[in-house]
Amino acid sequence: MSLIIQKFGGTSVATPEARKSVRHKIEEAVERGDTVVVTVSAMGRNGAPYATDTLLGLADNDKDPIMKSNMDLLMSCGEIISAVTLAEELKKDGYETTVLTGGQAGIITNDDFGDARIIDFRPENMKKYIKEGKLVIVTGFQGMTEDGRVTTLGRGGSDTSASALGVALDADMVEIYTDVEGIMTADPGVVPDARILDFVTYDEVCNLATQGAKVIHPRAVELAKTKNIPLRVASTFSDARGTIIKERDDSMRERLITGITALSGIVQLYIKNEVGDQKRFSELLVDIADEGISLDFINICPREAVFTVKEEDSDRAQEIIRESGFPYSVVGDCCKVSEVGANIQGVPGVMAKIMTALTKEGIEVLQTSDSYTTIWCLIRNKDKDKAVRTLHALFKEEENKTEG
Numbered sequence: 588m589s590l591i592i593q594k595f596g597g598t599s600v601a602t603p604e605a606r607k608s609v610r611h612k613i614e615e616a617v618e619r620g621d622t623v624v625v626t627v628s629a630m631g632r633n634g635a636p637y638a639t640d641t642l643l644g645l646a647d648n649d650k651d652p653i654m655k656s657n658m659d660l661l662m663s664c665g666e667i668i669s670a671v672t673l674a675e676e677l678k679k680d681g682y683e684t685t686v687l688t689g690g691q692a693g694i695i696t697n698d699d700f701g702d703a704r705i706i707d708f709r710p711e712n713m714k715k716y717i718k719e720g721k722l723v724i725v726t727g728f729q730g731m732t733e734d735g736r737v738t739t740l741g742r743g744g745s746d747t748s749a750s751a752l753g754v755a756l757d758a759d760m761v762e763i764y765t766d767v768e769g770i771m772t773a774d775p776g777v778v779p780d781a782r783i784l785d786f787v788t789y790d791e792v793c794n795l796a797t798q799g800a801k802v803i804h805p806r807a808v809e810l811a812k813t814k815n816i817p818l819r820v821a822s823t824f825s826d827a828r829g830t831i832i833k834e835r836d837d838s839m840r841e842r843l844i845t846g847i848t849a850l851s852g853i854v855q856l857y858i859k860n861e862v863g864d865q866k867r868f869s870e871l872l873v874d875i876a877d878e879g880i881s882l883d884f885i886n887i888c889p890r891e892a893v894f895t896v897k898e899e900d901s902d903r904a905q906e907i908i909r910e911s912g913f914p915y916s917v918v919g920d921c922c923k924v925s926e927v928g929a930n931i932q933g934v935p936g937v938m939a940k941i942m943t944a945l946t947k948e949g950i951e952v953l954q955t956s957d958s959y960t961t962i963w964c965l966i967r968n969k970d971k972d973k974a975v976r977t978l979h980a981l982f983k984e985e986e987n988k989t990e991g
Contacts, residue, residue, distance in 0.1 A: 589759035590622045594727060594749035596765045597628040597638060599823040600669045606676055608823045612764060613677070613722070622717060624752055626727040627673060628745040629665025638665060655700035659729070659739045663688070666726035666745070674724050685721040687712065689740075690731025692723075694751050696738045703730055703738035705747070705810075708755035717756075725752060743804025750810035750818070758816055763803055764823040769830035770795070770802045773847045777972045778979045783827070784845065788835045788929045791845045794961045798925040799850035808832060835929050843937070844928040844982035849971050854901040855884070855918040855953055857893045858908060865889065871911045880904050883923075884954045884965055893954065895921065895965065918953060922968040925961055926978055932959040944981045950974050 593616065595609050616623045629638050642662050653661070667688065674684040693709035716723050727745030730738050740747045746763055753761040769783035770792060787795075789812040793805045803820055811818050811832070821829025860868050868887070875882065880903065885894040896904045901919070908915050931937050938955065941962060945952055950973060954965040966974055 588620045588622060590624070590756055591616050592624050592626065592749050592753045592756070592758045592761045594626045594745055594761070594763050595628065595673075595823060596745065596763075597630060598766045599764055600627050600673060601630045603676075605823065606673055609673065609764070610677060610680060612762075612823060614680070617682075617722075624713065624717070624723045624725065624756065624758075625673070626725045626745060626748050626752060627666060627669040628727050630669050630672075641665075656698075656736055659700045659703075660737050662739050663726065663729045663737050666728050670724045670726045677722060677724075682722045683720065684724055685716045686724050686726070687716075688726050688731070688737070689729035689748060690735070690737060692725045692752065693755060694730035694748065696730035696732060696740070698732045698736065698738065700738055702741035703732075705730060705740070705751055708751065710752075710755040713752070713756065740806075743807065746804040746807035747810065750807040750816070753816045754810055754814050757814065760817055760819060761807075761811055762819045762821065763807070764821055766822060766824065767820075768822040768825050768827040770800075770820055770832075771846070772983075773975055773979045774800075774849075777849075777975050778847075780983070781979065784830050785828070786831050786833065786836075787845055788960075789832060790835075790960050791927050791929050792832050794925065794927045795846050795848050798848050798923065798927070798961075798963075800846065800848040803832070842928065843930050843934065844926050844978075846927050847975050847978050847982070848925050848927070849975050850923045850925070851921075851968050851971065852898040853883075853895050853921040853923055853965070854898055854904075855893065855895050855921050855965060856901075856904060856908065856915055857918075858891065858913050858915045860890045860892065860913060867911070867913075868892065871908065871913065874907050874911070875904055878903055878907065884956055884963070886954070895923075895954075918967075920968045921953065922966055922971040922974075924964045924966060924971070924974050924978065926964075926982070927961045928982075929960050931957075931962065938962060940981060941978065944977050945974060948973060948977050950977070 599609050670686045674686045677684050692713050695707035696703035696705050727748040749761050771781045773781040775781045789808050793808050796802050796805045818832040819829050880900045882894040950970045952964050956963045
């Protein structure tokens with residue numbers, strides 16, 4: 588018998604028909620003999636009556652913004668509605684259910700309202716109800732401060748809730764159910780022959796998620812990794828196996844690139860340091876950091892530096908550079924294309940293949956960077972889709988050669 592955490596996203600609980608599929612997934616696991624703990628998101632997406640963004644709109648007031656603590660209390664209502672509604676439907680199916688808020692389930696956070704971080708797990712309440720044979724349903728996306736105030740965990744917070752419950756209960760598996768059948772090699776809207784991955788590593792999926800792939804929140808993955816709890820991303824509305832996220836093993840050995848994703852809204856800044864005054868250069872970087880502006884694609888030499896910032900930070904970054912007196916140039920409307928794969932470390936020629944393929948397609952590469960699992964290419968946004976398709980085709984061909 589296994590202990591399974593099942594998380595169901597907003598589209599999975601949005602309608603009675605969708606919740607019927609949710610109940611089927613729960614019943615399947617129970618019939619296998621598993622102990623199941625369920626966590627749910629708010630119903631639907633923006634525009635739906637109880638979706639988080641809809642609730643936010645109820646208190647939207649630019650002249651007198653609502654207190655962050657009150658906003659968290661308001662936003663927590665969506666998950667409570669979902670949990671109670673599902674619990675009542677499961678009762679009709681013969682299940683004895685208990686609904687707990689995130690705080691009641693023992694998720695303790697700091698008081699950074701709107702984007703709280705989990706600082707402790709106190710699962711005694713959950714364990715008591717599980718021991719009594721109850722089907723426990725926990726509201727996702729939320730926790731509680733030490734002094735009992737409701738907090739929310741930021742975007743993707745229900746994924747984080749699921750992993751937190753898994754860690755707190757030493758679960759055997761965390762299952763993330765959504766409206767897609769798994770994690771794909773690329774965005775199928777851009778790459779029609781993108782395929783669902785059977786397995787990915789924790790590190791690979793974190794890189795994919797932070798670089799634009801809308802798969803699972805990185806915090807959820809990082810939490811599960813702390814106890815080596817596998818995650819499964821699958822569809823509520825399909826019997827497809829989905830994608831398993833776990834530590835690297837032999838099942839992933841032959842795959843060079845796991846997935847390709849792209850992130851827009853990037854500006855490249857090139858600064859000349861003609862006198863080579865590194866002290867002034869260092870002071871400039873400190874001034875930028877003091878404004879809370881994060882730099883990426885950083886290359887610094889004695890007489891020049893090039894880096895990128897998010898589009899929304901570009902004007903302020905340029906203002907700081909102008910005030911410093913350094914001459915600079917700007918390339919706007921850029922995109923970062925990421926090639927993610929746990930096996931690229933130490934493999935010669937990967938960057939050469941990427942550059943050759945992109946150059947052949949007339950795509951200018953403005954900058955590159957790499958880590959042990961990822962290669963990044965900065966290009967112009969107009970070339971984004973072409974670059975993703977080109978690189979996906981390249982590594983699909985490489986994989987076919989390996990398999991052949």
